[in-house]
Amino acid sequence: xxxxxxxxxxxxxxxxxxxxxxxxxxxxxxxxxxxxxxxxxxxxxxxxxxxxxxxxxxxxxxxxxxxxxxxxxxxxxxxxxxxxxxxxxxxxxxxxxxxxxxxxxxxxxxxxxxxxxxxxxxxxxxxxxxxxxxxxxxxxxxxxxxxxxxxxxxxxxxxxxxxxx
Numbered sequence: 001x002x003x004x005x006x007x008x009x010x011x012x013x014x015x016x017x018x019x020x021x022x023x024x025x026x027x028x029x030x031x032x033x034x035x036x037x038x039x040x041x042x043x044x045x046x047x048x049x050x051x052x053x054x055x056x057x058x059x060x061x062x063x064x065x066x067x068x069x070x071x072x073x074x075x076x077x078x079x080x081x082x083x084x085x086x087x088x089x090x091x092x093x094x095x096x097x098x099x100x101x102x103x104x105x106x107x108x109x110x111x112x113x114x115x116x117x118x119x120x121x122x123x124x125x126x127x128x129x130x131x132x133x134x135x136x137x138x139x140x141x142x143x144x145x146x147x148x149x150x151x152x153x154x155x156x157x158x159x160x161x162x163x164x165x
Contacts, residue, residue: 002135005029006027008069008132009029009038009069010024010026010027011067012063012064012067013027013040013060013063014143015040015141016056016059016060016063017056018058019053019107019134020042020046020052020055020059020064021044022042022043022048022052023044023092024040024042024058025041025042025043025058025082026039026040026041026082027040027041028041028064029075030149032076035072035074035075035076036068036070036073036074036075036076037076037078038058038064038075038076038077038078039078039080040078040079040080041080041081041082041083042056042079042080043081043082045092045095045096047081047120048081050137053079053080053081054079055124056079057077057078057079060077060079061077062096064077066119084151084153085150085151085153086150086151087148087149087150088102088149088150088151091119091121091143094116094119094124094149095119095153097116098116098117098118099115099116099117100115100116100151100152100154101114101115101116101151101152101154102114102115102116102126102149102150102151102152103149103150103152104126104141104146104148105147105148105149106145106146106147107145107146107147108142108145112128112129113127113129113152114126114127114128114139115127115129115136117138120125122142122143123137123140123142123143123144123145123165124137124158125140126138126139126140126141126145138140160161
C-alpha cells in the first residue's frame, strides 16, 4: 500500500476509531488471491473486546462504502486488537504494559527480561528478576536506548483484579 493511500485511510478512519475511545494502531492492506484484506488494528488502555471490534467494523464498513477510499476492487475488512506479542513502539504501549514482563533489546546490544514498574515521558523503571535466588534489581531505561521491546507472555501471572481482591 502506498504511503499516500495509507495516509488517506488513516485520515478517514482515525476520527471514527477515536470517537469509540480507541487508538488506531495499524492499517494494513494485503493481497489474498484476487481480493485485498484491509486489517485495522485498534487498542485502548482497557483493551478491546469483540463487541467493540464488531461495532467499529460496521462503522468503518459504512464509511468505506460511502467513499472511494478502497477503490472498486473487492476487499475484506478485519478490525482486530493487537496480539499479545506485538512490539512495544509507542509510550502508550509501555503504559499498558505496566506490571507485565517485557523482553527489551537495547541499541548497544544488551537484551534482558524485566517487569515494567512505571513509565514517564523519558523512559521506564524496571525490575529485573533475580537469578539463582538473588533479589530482583531496579533498572532505568530511556526510550531512546531501546531498539526493540515486546511483552513476554506469563501463564502463571496473577490478573490485576485477582491481586486487588
